[in-house]
Amino acid sequence: xxxxxxxxxxxxxxxxxxxxxxxxxxxxxxxxxxxxxxxxxxxxxxxxxxxxxxxxxxxx
Numbered sequence: 755x756x757x758x759x760x761x762x763x764x765x766x767x768x769x770x771x772x773x774x775x776x777x778x779x780x781x782x783x784x785x786x787x788x789x790x791x792x793x794x795x796x797x798x799x800x801x802x803x804x805x806x807x808x809x810x811x812x813x814x
Contacts, residue, residue: 769800 773793780789 765804769804770797773797773800 773796
């Protein structure tokens with residue numbers, strides 16, 4: 755069963771679910787602003803590296 759690495763459920767979890775959960779937990783437990791900056795950067799870089807190239811390929 756061959757599939758693209760981008761279709762693996764663990765990639766979605768590490769890319770979106772984990773930083774979102776960390777941001778929610780940080781808001782609940784009054785974490786520092788560094789955690790929110792780190793999670794936001796994590797989400798932004800993950801979008802650029804993993805998902806935006808797929809969208810550009812679809813436009814051609």
